[in-house]
Each structure stands twice: as structure tokens, then as C-alpha cells.
Amino acid sequence: MRSAIVFAWWLAAFVAPFAATSVCAxxxxxxxxxxxxxxxxxxxxxxVAGDYDAxxxxxxxxxxxxxxxxxxxxxxxxxRDWSNLRPPVLAIxxxxxxxxxxxxxxxxxxxxxxxxxxxxxxxxxxxAIVFILPPMLTAASAIYLHAEPARxxxxxxxxxxxxxxxxxxxxxxxxxxxFPAVQLATxxxxxxxFLALRERMYAYFVGYVLCLVxxxxxxxxxxxxxxxMSWLAPMDQRPAWCAALLAVALNLAFSRLFLDLARWAPRIxxxxxxxxxxxxxxxxxxxxxxVSRGWWIEDALSVFLLLTIPVLITGAVLxxxxxxxxxxxxLGAWIPALLFVILRVLQLRMQWPLPVWLxxxxxxxxxxxxxxLAFVLAGQTLSFRYERDVAHxxxxxxxxxxxxxxxxxxxxxxxxxxKARQSGDSLSLLFLDLDHFKHVNDSYGHRAGDQCLRGxxxxxxxxxxxxxxxxxxxxxxxxxxxxxAGAADAxxxxxxxxxRVQEMSMIVSGMRIGLTVSLGVAAVDNxxxxxxxxxxxxxxALYRSKERGRNLVSTHAGAAxxxxxxxxxxx
Numbered sequence: 001m002r003s004a005i006v007f008a009w010w011l012a013a014f015v016a017p018f019a020a021t022s023v024c025a026x027x028x029x030x031x032x033x034x035x036x037x038x039x040x041x042x043x044x045x046x047x048v049a050g051d052y053d054a055x056x057x058x059x060x061x062x063x064x065x066x067x068x069x070x071x072x073x074x075x076x077x078x079x080r081d082w083s084n085l086r087p088p089v090l091a092i093x094x095x096x097x098x099x100x101x102x103x104x105x106x107x108x109x110x111x112x113x114x115x116x117x118x119x120x121x122x123x124x125x126x127x128a129i130v131f132i133l134p135p136m137l138t139a140a141s142a143i144y145l146h147a148e149p150a151r152x153x154x155x156x157x158x159x160x161x162x163x164x165x166x167x168x169x170x171x172x173x174x175x176x177x178x179f180p181a182v183q184l185a186t187x188x189x190x191x192x193x194f195l196a197l198r199e200r201m202y203a204y205f206v207g208y209v210l211c212l213v214x215x216x217x218x219x220x221x222x223x224x225x226x227x228x229m230s231w232l233a234p235m236d237q238r239p240a241w242c243a244a245l246l247a248v249a250l251n252l253a254f255s256r257l258f259l260d261l262a263r264w265a266p267r268i269x270x271x272x273x274x275x276x277x278x279x280x281x282x283x284x285x286x287x288x289x290x291v292s293r294g295w296w297i298e299d300a301l302s303v304f305l306l307l308t309i310p311v312l313i314t315g316a317v318l319x320x321x322x323x324x325x326x327x328x329x330x331l332g333a334w335i336p337a338l339l340f341v342i343l344r345v346l347q348l349r350m351q352w353p354l355p356v357w358l359x360x361x362x363x364x365x366x367x368x369x370x371x372x373l374a375f376v377l378a379g380q381t382l383s384f385r386y387e388r389d390v391a392h393x394x395x396x397x398x399x400x401x402x403x404x405x406x407x408x409x410x411x412x413x414x415x416x417x418x419k420a421r422q423s424g425d426s427l428s429l430l431f432l433d434l435d436h437f438k439h440v441n442d443s444y445g446h447r448a449g450d451q452c453l454r455g456x457x458x459x460x461x462x463x464x465x466x467x468x469x470x471x472x473x474x475x476x477x478x479x480x481x482x483x484x485a486g487a488a489d490a491x492x493x494x495x496x497x498x499x500r501v502q503e504m505s506m507i508v509s510g511m512r513i514g515l516t517v518s519l520g521v522a523a524v525d526n527x528x529x530x531x532x533x534x535x536x537x538x539x540x541a542l543y544r545s546k547e548r549g550r551n552l553v554s555t556h557a558g559a560a561x562x563x564x565x566x567x568x569x570x571x
Contacts, residue, residue: 027160028078028088030062035073044101047073048108048144063154063353066098066147074145078159082137086161090143091128093156094354096219097237102131103144115221116233124166125173126221133159151298154353176220179363183213186367186374193381202377204254209370211247215240216363238286241297245283248305252276255312258373259319259327268315275308302345309338326376333372337365398472400450401457409471409479410531416469416483417531420524428490430480431520431538432460432497435550437476440513448508452515459500463493479535487523487555494519494553502551518545521555 033056035047042052056075059065066072082088092100099114115126124130133143147155160168187209194202217223218240224233232239252272256262261269282304286297313331320327340362347354396408404412413429420427434440434456441449453476460478461470469481480497482490498517506513520541528534537556545552 027158027164028080028082030157030159031077031079032059032062032064032157033057033075033077034059034065035075037070039073041070042073044103044110044146047146048103050142053142061154061353062157064092064100064145064147064157065154065351066150066152068149068152070149072147074147076143076145076157076159077141078137078139081139082135084161085135086163087135088133088137088159089162089165090131090133091158091160091165093128093158094153094359095126095129095155095221096240097150098129098155099148099150100129101146103146104131104133105137105141105143106134108144116224116236118224118230118233125169125176126224127169127172127176130165132162151348153348153351156353175360176222179360179367180213180216180220180222182367183209183216183370186370187213190374190377193377197381201254201257204250204257205373205377208247208250208254211243211250212366212370215243215247218243235287238297241301242283242286245279245286245297245301248301248308249276249279249283252279252308252312255315255330259316259330261315261319264322264327265315265318268311268318271311272308272315275304275311278304298348302349305341305345309342313338329372329376333369333376337362337369340365401453401472403457403461403478404469404471406471406473409469409473409481412469412471413479413481413531413534416481417524417534420483425484426486426489426523427534428482428485428487428521428523429534429538430482430490430494430497431473431522431535431542432478432480433518433542433546434476435516435518435546440515444508444511444513448513451508452506452513455504455506456501456515456517459504460497463496463500465493468493479538485523487521490521490523491553491555494521498551498553516551518542518550519553520545521553523555 035042035052036055036057039052039055046052052073053075056073064072064074076090090102090104092098095115099112099116101110101112103110111131113129113131115129121130121132158165187206190202190209191206194206214223214229217226217229218237223229223239229239253276256269256272259265261272279301282297282300313335316327316330316334318327320331340358343358344362346352347358396404398405416427419425434452437449437452440452457470460480464470464480465482465485467483471479471481473479480493482493485493498519501515501517504515506515520538520543522534522537522541524534528537541554541556544556545554548554
């Protein structure tokens with residue numbers, strides 16, 4: 001969470017100068033006039049000829065506000081003569097869904113353009129619709145612009161010199177690339193977690209981020225430059241709305257699982273599930289030829305978002321109250337983004353101009369939200385893995401000594417036995433028993449006995465090779481598995497263990513306790529058919545060590561032969 005907050009501050013610091021560059025760019029004030037609707041739909045040649053100049057009405061700010069129902073004509077003039085040696089650039093911002101034709105002096109020939117067309121100047125991004133104007137424009141020169149029916153919101157219009165516009169365009173391009181890049185990095189990390197865990201929640205999150213990235217690439221105009229996504233350019237803005245709708249549906253599916261709403265808020269969970277399917281249906285509709293411009297899809301998205309967001313926040317609050325930390329983190333991650341989503345929807349519905357802080361604030365807060373959730377999911381994954389490892393260790397290890405338990409050591413023996421049979425490699429087994437351990441329990445107590453059991457593990461393990469296995473068979477008995485070791489090598493290891501334990505002593509409750517061990521050695525040969533036969537031979541060799549005085553190593557070498565090593569000790 002702390003890292004995510006640091007990222008948010010860094011992001012804000014990064015965005016600010018570029019946003020300022022765009023706002024403070026050197027521009028020439030414009031006079032933008034709209035043709036009166038009572039003029040109807042005049043022919044272009046009559047408009048550019050000046051027949052309707054008297055019907056143009058001035059607007060309070062430099063923007064074009066296209067109508068959903070009809071095409072709109074605009075007359076644009078400079079407030080002063082163009083005196084810069086560099087040619088002027090006319091830019092129309094927030095161009096999603098906008099198709100325009102421009103007629104500039106002196107020829108007044110038509111130039112049609114949109115962010116979906118492939119005839120734009122490759123020197124500029126598709127963040128705006130750009131036209132290079134004649135260099136000798138005067139205040140009296142009229143530029144006529146026709147906007148086809150589109151989303152009825154003000155689209156800011158600026159005229160600046162080529163250098164100024166390119167500097168601002170480059171700054172915007174950096175942001176346009178930054179936010180999808182952050183999302184893609186998050187997507188790749190979460191996809192790796194999904195491959196490792198195979199949980200639906202991670203799949204929904206990956207799908208949501210992927211659709212969000214696609215939407216942002218289209219909205220910023222980058223998508224129409226990419227090889228695969230450019231194929232969808234003839235479909236206008238429909239791919240962007242389809243991606244947005246699917247992103248919302250997948251995000252709702254993820255949020256329901258992340259917050260565990262089925263447990264904490266079942267009614268809200270069912271409602272959000274139903275709404276998510278509505279978004280899926282709208283996404284399918286968005287890609288059909290029935291939707292020419294996607295306006296009603298946009299309206300439906302706006303309405304459902306405004307209705308869904310309060311429900312989702314309520315569910316998160318309930319999950320926070322009942323389920324603890326995860327609901328709080330979800331709210332901390334998503335509330336800034338949801339506020340920007342609401343502001344963006346209101347801006348579209350109320351036909352407000354799109355400010356720079358909202359244009360880049362929304363993808364910035366979405367990136368922040370996804371980054372926070374990615375941190376939470378990563379932490380959850382690590383926690384799951386730790387709990388799984390702990391459970392696995394508890395299932396396979398003896399709780400007192402920490403070595404393999406009986407079930408685990410026998411499973412390892414079966415596996416190594418099968419491997420040795422298949423490959424023909426050597427395999428030996430040591431059967432170890434602490435001498436006079438009952439006397440230790442009776443004289444010093446069971447607590448002291450447990451300390452002795454734990455104390456001999458270190459010396460024993462210190463004499464083993466990499467790949468050997470040590471397990472507690474029961475009580476004070478241990479099995480030591482030596483893959484790749486024949487009887488002679490196993491005897492050497494057993495003798496080292498016996499000697500090492502004999503040399504050690506333990507201080508228990510202020511008393512020094514000396515310990516010894518007896519060992520039986522058995523190696524796999526042609527007479528052994530199953531792993532139990534190997535255990536039986538090692539046990540028989542161990543019994544021989546005890547019979548002959550303890551603190552000994554005995555080797556079972558076939559049906560009738562055995563060898564003994566070590567110091568004799570009294571019974």
C-alpha cells in the first residue's frame with residue numbers, strides 16, 4: 001500500500017508539467033461562430049462562398065459543439081493576422097467520434113479527417129484532429145469547418161505554430177503511452193499469478209485490465225496506429241465502447257470475488273452479477289452494424305455506471321465492516337477512480353468541455369487503483385503460498401523434531417526404491433535408535449526426553465549428504481535414506497553419525513546427559529522385492545546392534561551375513 005501511495009504522488013508530479021505544457025501552449029485567440037440551425041443543411045459550396053456569413057453566431061469560447069441529429073457548420077477566424085514564419089496548425093481536441101471537413105483559404109477545397117482515417121499527418125499523434133493551415137492567414141480570413149453528427153460536447157479548438165503544437169503533442173504522447181504501459185505491466189504480473197494459481201479472480205482482473213488498456217489505446221488514438229487494432233478503424237468508435245463495456249463487466253466480476261460479496265452482501269452480489277451481464281450484452285451490441293455511432297451505447301453505459309457505482313461502494317463498505325482489511329483497501333484504491341468516472345460521465349451528459357486534469361486524471365486514477373489492487377493480490381498470493389508451504393510442512397514433518405514424519409519418509413523410500421530399481425543405482429537405509437531412551441524419560445522427565453530428541457537431529461543431519469533424507473519412524477527411532485550409496489558407503493555414514501552422537505552431550509535442567517545411538521544398515525540387492533523388505537533388513541541389523549551391546553553399527557549383508565562397528569556398551 002505504501003508503494004502504491006508513492007506511485008500516486010510520483011504520477012501526479014509527472015502529469016502536472018505535461019498538462020501545464022498543453023494548457024500554456026502559445027496559441028492565437030480564435031473567434032468561433034456557429035451557423036444558425038434555421039439555415040438548415042446548406043450545400044458546402046454556398047457556405048464557403050459566403051452566402052450564409054450573416055447567419056453565423058459567435059460563441060463564448062473556442063470550441064465546436066456538434067449535434068447528434070445534424071451536421072453543424074462553423075466559421076473560424078483568427079483574432080489577429082498570423083505573423084509567425086512557421087505555418088499555423090489547427091487542432092481539434094477530444095476528437096473521439098468526431099468527423100470533420102475543413103475548407104481553408106485560398107482554394108477552399110474540402111479536407112475530411114477523423115482519428116479513424118488513415119490520411120492523417122504521421123508527424124502528429126491522433127490525440128487531436130490536425131490540419132496544417134496556409135502560412136499567410138489574416139484576421140479577415142475565414143476557415144469553414146463542418147462537423148458531422150457526433151457526441152454533443154464542446155471540442156476545444158486551438159491554432160498555434162508547428163513547433164508549439166509539436167511540443168505539446170509530444171508531452172501528451174508521453175502520457176498517452178505512460179498509462180497503458182503501467183496497466184500492461186500490472187496485467188503481465190497478474191497473468192503470471194493466474195498461471196500459478198488458476199483462480200477465476202485473477203482471470204477476471206487480467207481480462208478487465210486488458211479491456212481497459214484497449215479502451216485507453218483507442219481513446220488516445222494510439223490503437224489506430226497499431227497493426228492489429230488498426231483493422232478495426234472502419235468501425236469508428238465501436239471497438240472502444242465494446243472494450244469499455246467489457247472492462248466494466250469484468251471489473252464487477254472481479255470485485256464481487258475480491259470483496260467476497262456472496263458472503264457479506266448476497267443481495268448486492270446478485271445485483272452486480274445481473275448488471276455485469278447487462279454490460280456484456282451492451283458490449284455485444286456495440287460491435288453490431290445496428291450501432292452507427294454508439295451514442296445510445298454511450299448513454300446506456302453512463303446510466304448504468306451512475307447506478308452501479310453507489311451499489312458497488314455499498315458492497316465494499318459492508319465487506320470492510322464484516323470482512324476486514326480487504327474491503328478498506330478496495331475503497332482506498334477505487335474511490336479516487338470512481339470519483340473521476342462520475343465526473344467524466346457528468347461531463348459527457350452535461351455537455352461540458354473536457355478539462356486537461358479530467359482527461360488525464362481518469363486514466364491516472366485507474367492506473368493507481370489497479371496498481372494498489374495488484375499489490376494486494378500479490379500479497380495475498382504470497383500469503384497463500386506461505387500458508388500452503390506451512391501446511392505442506394506440517395503434513396510431512398514431525399512437529400517435535402522437524403524432520404520428515406513416518407508417512408513422508410516411507411513415501412520417499414518408495415519413490416527412491418522405484419527409481420533405484422529402474423536405473424540400477426544403489427540405495428541404502430539406516431535404522432537408528434537412541435540407546436536407553438526410556439531411562440532418560442524415567443530419570444529426567446519427558447520434557448528432557450523431547451529436548452534430547454531435538455538435540456540429536458543437528459549432529460545426525462550434519463553427517464548426511466545432499467539428497468539424503470532423515471525421518472522419524474516412531475518414538476526414538478529414525479530412518480535415514482541414502483540414495484546412490486552402497487553398503488560400504490552407508491556403513492561409513494552410519495559410523496560417523498554414531499561417533500558424532502557419542503561425542504556430544506546435552507545440558508538439561510542443569511544436568512549433563514550423554515547419548516549414544518545404535519544403527520542398522522541395509523542395502524538394496526536382488527533379494528529385496530519391496531521397500532518393506534529393506535526396512536525389515538535394517539531393523540534386523542539394528543536389533544543385532546542392540547543385542548551386542550548398543551552404540552554399534554551393524555550391517556545386514558545378505559540373508560546370513562552381518563558386520564558390526566563401534567564401541568561396546570553395557571546392556
